[in-house]
Each structure stands twice: as C-alpha cells, then as structure tokens.
Amino acid sequence: MLGTSPQGDRAKLPMQGIPQPTREEVMKLPRVHISTHPVMAHKMTLLRNKNTPTPQFYQLVQEIGALLAYEATASLTLEKCSIETPLQPMAGYSLAGGIGVTPILRAGLGLAEGFRQVIPDVQVWHLGLRRDEETLKALEYYNRLPHHVDLQVVYAVDPMLATGGSAIDAINILKRRGIPRLSYLGIIAAPYGLMRLSQAHPDINIYVAALDEALNDNGYIIPGLGDAGDRQFGTF
Numbered sequence: 001m002l003g004t005s006p007q008g009d010r011a012k013l014p015m016q017g018i019p020q021p022t023r024e025e026v027m028k029l030p031r032v033h034i035s036t037h038p039v040m041a042h043k044m045t046l047l048r049n050k051n052t053p054t055p056q057f058y059q060l061v062q063e064i065g066a067l068l069a070y071e072a073t074a075s076l077t078l079e080k081c082s083i084e085t086p087l088q089p090m091a092g093y094s095l096a097g098g099i100g101v102t103p104i105l106r107a108g109l110g111l112a113e114g115f116r117q118v119i120p121d122v123q124v125w126h127l128g129l130r131r132d133e134e135t136l137k138a139l140e141y142y143n144r145l146p147h148h149v150d151l152q153v154v155y156a157v158d159p160m161l162a163t164g165g166s167a168i169d170a171i172n173i174l175k176r177r178g179i180p181r182l183s184y185l186g187i188i189a190a191p192y193g194l195m196r197l198s199q200a201h202p203d204i205n206i207y208v209a210a211l212d213e214a215l216n217d218n219g220y221i222i223p224g225l226g227d228a229g230d231r232q233f234g235t236f
C-alpha cells in the first residue's frame with residue numbers, strides 16, 4: 001500500500017528506482033529453460049487474458065503445469081525393469097528414485113496438480129510463503145516438509161517469479177532438507193527475479209513458460225497475468 005510520511009511525502013514504492021536487467025541479459029543464463037512450444041504459447045495467451053474466468057484460469061494453470069513437468073523431467077534417469085506384455089516378456093524402463101513436488105502456497109497448488117497428471121507417483125511437500133506487499137519479502141507460514149528424505153529430485157513450483165524472494169527462500173528451505181537435486185518450475189518470470197534466483201542458486205535448473213519484460217513499481221510482473229493466487233482461487 002502507498003503510505004504517506006508525517007511530512008506528507010508519498011512513500012516510495014518497493015521497486016521504484018531499482019535497476020532491472022533486460023530480457024536479453026537474462027535469457028542466456030546457464031540452467032535457464034524458457035519454453036518455446038507453440039501449445040504453451042497458445043495456453044499462455046488464454047491465461048493472461050483478463051477476461052478468462054477463474055475456473056478456466058485454474059484449468060489452464062494445471063495444463064501448463066503438465067507441459068512444464070513434461071519439459072522439466074526430460075533429463076530424469078531411468079532404470080531397467082522386466083515386464084510381460086500379454087504376448088511376451090520384455091525389458092522396460094521405470095523412473096529411478098523418488099520424485100517430489102513442492103507447491104509454494106497458495107498459487108503453486110494448480111501447477112502441482114498439473115505436475116501430478118504427468119507423474120502421479122510423487123510426494124507432495126507443501127510450503128506456505130506469502131509475499132509482504134509493502135516490503136516484497138517472503139514470509140514462511142506453513143511447512144509440511146518431511147524430515148525423512150529419500151527422493152532423488154524435488155521440483156519447487158510457483159507460477160510467478162517476480163523479485164525472486166519467494167523462490168530463493170523456498171530453495172534455501174529445501175536445500176536444508178538435503179535434497180540432492182532441485183529444480184524450479186514457474187509460469188512467468190521477470191528478468192529481475194530470474195537473475196536473482198540464478199545467482200543465489202546457480203546449481204538448480206529453472207524452467208518457465210515465459211520471460212516477461214519487467215516488474216512495475218509495486219513488484220508485479222508486466223505484462224504478466226495479475227495475481228496468480230487470486231485468479232486461481234477467486235479471491236479478488
């Protein structure tokens with residue numbers, strides 16, 4: 001919220017005057033994957049449209065989550081297994097090791113559902129982070145990460161990578177649990193948040209559906225899609 005000082009001056013907005021990198025400066029960062037799939041571009045346009053109603057928006061977030069999961073899991077390792085088809089035995093493959101998905105509440109919930117449509121056999125580790133809209137700092141309010149970790153990889157999922165504060169904190173929290181391999185999946189990144197996440201955690205892979213222009217003075221991604229949590233859950 002905009003405030004006024006006792007002298008009557010307008011308080012500074014949180015991103016006002018903060019330099020931001022351009023799209024071109026961040027799109028070549030290592031381990032950053034920006035989707036180029038035409039189906040993704042089609043769904044993204046439907047998602048961004050301000051006239052898309054909540055039920056369709058939530059459905060689209062899940063569909064985009066499934067597409068992102070498909071792209072992000074392309075490098076997972078396989079192990080051989082033996083099965084029998086109705087006709088004969090054969091050697092097949094199964095994904096090696098356990099997989100986890102961490103929705104960053106609330107807005108990550110729809111993405112996690114989409115991820116589970118691609119790989120149903122995942123552990124879901126819920127983590128609640130809420131961005132303080134005045135300071136843009138993330139506050140942790142819920143944590144159901146198990147103490148016993150037997151996963152090969154965890155995907156932190158959250159639609160919006162704005163200042164990057166929530167994503168950086170989420171990855172820090174997951175790293176403290178000793179996950180050997182971590183990735184971040186998001187729908188839209190701002191160059192500023194993408195650069196900060198990549199610098200804070202150069203060892204993780206980052207998958208996003210789109211890279212937008214900038215953050216506005218309030219820390220919202222432009223052109224963006226508005227508030228991803230409110231649009232999924234109808235809380236305007």
Ligand SMILES: O=P(O)(O)OC[C@H]1O[C@H](OP(=O)(O)OP(=O)(O)O)[C@H](O)[C@@H]1O
Pocket residue numbers: 104105106107108129130131132136138158159160161162163164165166167193219227228229230
């Ligand atoms: O990169 P950042 O500047 O940290 O901003 C991004 C965060 O803000 C949004 O969540 P929000 O705090 O609105 O919570 P919500 O999911 O409950 O709507 C979004 O889903 C991210 O978690």
Ligand SMILES: O=c1cc[nH]c(=O)[nH]1
Pocket residue numbers: 107160162219220221222224225226227228229
């Ligand atoms: O543009 C933004 C920034 C943060 N959170 C959102 O939901 N949207």
Ligand SMILES: [Mg+2]
Pocket residue numbers: 107227228229230
């Ligand atoms: Mg929100």
